[in-house]
Amino acid sequence: MTQFTDPKTLNNADIESGAIFAPKFDANGLVAVVTQEASSGDVLMVAHMNADAIAETLRSGYATYWSRSRAKLWKKGESSGELQEVVEIRADCDQDALLLIVNQTGHGAACHTGRKSCFYRKVETVDGQTVLADSGSERLFDPADVYGR
Amino acid sequence: MTQFTDPKTLNNADIESGAIFAPKFDANGLVAVVTQEASSGDVLMVAHMNADAIAETLRSGYATYWSRSRAKLWKKGESSGELQEVVEIRADCDQDALLLIVNQTGHGAACHTGRKSCFYRKVETVDGQTVLADSGSERLFDPADVYGR
Numbered sequence: 001m002t003q004f005t006d007p008k009t010l011n012n013a014d015i016e017s018g019a020i021f022a023p024k025f026d027a028n029g030l031v032a033v034v035t036q037e038a039s040s041g042d043v044l045m046v047a048h049m050n051a052d053a054i055a056e057t058l059r060s061g062y063a064t065y066w067s068r069s070r071a072k073l074w075k076k077g078e079s080s081g082e083l084q085e086v087v088e089i090r091a092d093c094d095q096d097a098l099l100l101i102v103n104q105t106g107h108g109a110a111c112h113t114g115r116k117s118c119f120y121r122k123v124e125t126v127d128g129q130t131v132l133a134d135s136g137s138e139r140l141f142d143p144a145d146v147y148g149r
Numbered sequence: 150m151t152q153f154t155d156p157k158t159l160n161n162a163d164i165e166s167g168a169i170f171a172p173k174f175d176a177n178g179l180v181a182v183v184t185q186e187a188s189s190g191d192v193l194m195v196a197h198m199n200a201d202a203i204a205e206t207l208r209s210g211y212a213t214y215w216s217r218s219r220a221k222l223w224k225k226g227e228s229s230g231e232l233q234e235v236v237e238i239r240a241d242c243d244q245d246a247l248l249l250i251v252n253q254t255g256h257g258a259a260c261h262t263g264r265k266s267c268f269y270r271k272v273e274t275v276d277g278q279t280v281l282a283d284s285g286s287e288r289l290f291d292p293a294d295v296y297g298r
Binding site for chain 1: 153165166167168169170181183185189190191192194195203204207237238239240241242243245246247248260261262267268269270271272273274279280281282284
């Protein structure tokens with residue numbers, strides 16, 4: 001079990017300005033992770049990491065998240081081939097979120113629906129109703145082929 | 150109290166492909182929100198919204214989050230003047246995260262430390278230790294002037 005510095009042992013200035021990496025995990029032991037494509041700047045997805053996922057990502061150089069639905073480490077692309085090579089990892093001011101800047105390999109699709117980004121729908125207000133509108137992102141792979149369903 | 154469609158009333162295909170906006174709030178009634186600057190593509194911050202924050206953001210056109218520390222709606226920039234004009238809102242595949250694409254007004258600093266982005270430090274491994282390295286982002290305002298502390 002990977003251990004990082006407990007942020008409760010640091011003061012606010014150290015957390016915000018220091019060199020000590022002390023991720024602030026939530027009650028489930030997770031931090032939010034935003035994954036951004038290095039070449040385009042597109043936000044690909046939001047996922048979560050526990051301490052082991054952070055350590056494995058740093059060790060391997062490939063994005064490894066914590067799957068909340070499967071309750072296990074999830075090497076992104078292990079089923080689909082859409083691995084994410086890590087270019088840079090950043091931590092935010094209060095160290096409760098990480099930004100992963102990656103090269104999206106495979107078909108270039110981070111989303112399990114086959115699209116580049118999970119954020120393929122716009123939230124809009126139409127006639128006073130909040131609805132989703134497809135932004136027209138193409139599918140780069142067919143999930144039926146990749147996941148066999 | 151704003152009500153959106155409960156995702157439990159929808160099937161998976163509707164959640165992932167449909168036009169019905171049904172944000173999947175966590176146990177605290179929140180979704181994660183990534184805020185990205187429209188002009189640069191830079192990821193500025195990660196925050197949270199409850200249903201009322203989403204509704205107020207849609208109504209006003211300015212980013213309004215839920216402050217977990219203050220337990221109240223937080224119009225970003227209400228103290229600092231660093232308002233965020235919403236250009237587009239996107240929802241992800243399972244509707245548990247939002248992407249806000251904004252024009253960062255004021256000094257152009259989303260972070261309370263005065264920097265453009267909250268992600269101003271890199272996570273690096275040096276001699277087997279995981280440490281934070283400043284990426285050199287300049288301070289666009291002095292927090293002492295803006296927040297009076």
